[in-house]
Amino acid sequence: MRNIILSRGTASDIDKQVSKVLKGLGNPEPPLQLDDVRELLKLDRRYYSTTDDSFLRETISKLTVAGAQVIKRPGLILDAVKKFDLRALYLPDRKRILLDNAQPDAKQRWNEAHEIGHSLIPWHEDLMLGDQEQTLTPGCHDQIEAEANYAAGQLLFLQSQFQIAANDSAPGLDSVRSLKGAFGNTYTTTFWRFIEDSHRDVPMIGLIGAHPRYPKQGQSDFRHIIESPAYRAMFESLPGERLLQAMRTYCQYRKRGPLGAGEVNLVDKRGETHVFLFETFCNTYDCLTLATYQRPHARVVGF
Incomplete structure (x- = not known):
């Protein structure tokens, strides 16, 4: 898969969001501490296991006000995790990041930053509350993932x-x-x-x-x-x-x-x-x- 290079306008909009976070942290020196980022953004981080889905089921049961599609299909998130072998998730209505605890620490760091990236981009919230398999074309899905990757990179590498x-x-x-x-x-x-x-x-x-x-x-x-x-x-x-x-x-x-x-x-x-x-x-x-x-x-x- 070849990398997607964002338009100048999109990159600039994301840069502004990341810049606000880094400024709020006092423009820290590397390496960036993601605990500080979550505290600033009031994000919650939890871990799940793909072999023991009890926590995911518990999380899903609490999402009864997340949106019509989640209400109609309580297994939506669990289905997505298993079908697409997801390593992390961001639940915008609860401001919660879920990480697969089977991943190595170094990969978890990137996965967490990627989900923080989703949380920083205003136009991602509505997309992430729906059934992406049905509502997003592959090209659109690739674009929003590239945007989240860009935000994660700008954050972790301190612009x-x-x-x-x-x-x-x-x-x-x-x-x-x-x-x-x-x-x-x-x-x-x-x-x-x-x-x-x-x-x-x-x-x-x-x-x-x-x-x-x-x-x-x-x-x-x-x-x-x-x-x-x-x-x-x-x-x-x-x-x-x-x-x-x-x-x-x-x-x-x-x-x-x-x-x-x-x-x-x-x-x-x-x-x-x-x-x-x-x-x-x-x-x-x-x-x-x-x-x-x-x-x-x-x-x-x-x-």
């Missing part, structure tokens, strides 16, 4: 604080690793935010997915393809197989850690060739590949 720190470092996986530690977020979320929010004039592609040397049966090439705004303005989106072929030119057979780096030529929308540096790291669960623009490809002129 301009991350942009300044990222722009002060060279584009590359070493910088992503350093920023991960500084802001207290996962490698994957830091990687994503680095590509979308830093070095705005540098075309970059991020790839998250299977090991190119050890593909898993039934798994697609990449779970996520992240294109920076500069890349999308200058280049066409490439098929996953083309990107996978590029990775195979340099990736080693080791199963974790750095897998190598190599220069790859890509053609822009005008038909001109440019050089990107691809570098890949594997954390055993996913391979993360960052492709960063280097220079125009030098033409060899014969005599």
Whole structure:
């Protein structure tokens, strides 16, 4: 799935909401404490288990005034959790965030921030009180999830604080690793935010997915393809197989850690060739590949 880049107007509206929260917290230093965010916004956090649904059933039984669809279908939330393998939920009428307690702490941090993001975006409340499967098209659902992800990223990475720190470092996986530690977020979320929010004039592609040397049966090439705004303005989106072929030119057979780096030529929308540096790291669960623009490809002129 390729990342959705929000319109300037939508991003600006969300930025204003996040800025209010950070200002209300006194513009804190990283890492952001989500307990402080919940206290400021008067949000309640609870945990549920997908193997023991008693708490979810109890929660649902208390939502008799949540809205007509919930009244007509008391199992609506429980059905959604099981069918879509949800890791977190936000119940706007109760200002309550529910987190799957089976998730690792680092992932729970992102999931919680994502649900806080929903709570901050005014136009999400009405959408989240209905049956999203029936009332939202896939494109609309993807859009509101992208908006919540954007809000979560701006919150956890403290808006301009991350942009300044990222722009002060060279584009590359070493910088992503350093920023991960500084802001207290996962490698994957830091990687994503680095590509979308830093070095705005540098075309970059991020790839998250299977090991190119050890593909898993039934798994697609990449779970996520992240294109920076500069890349999308200058280049066409490439098929996953083309990107996978590029990775195979340099990736080693080791199963974790750095897998190598190599220069790859890509053609822009005008038909001109440019050089990107691809570098890949594997954390055993996913391979993360960052492709960063280097220079125009030098033409060899014969005599």
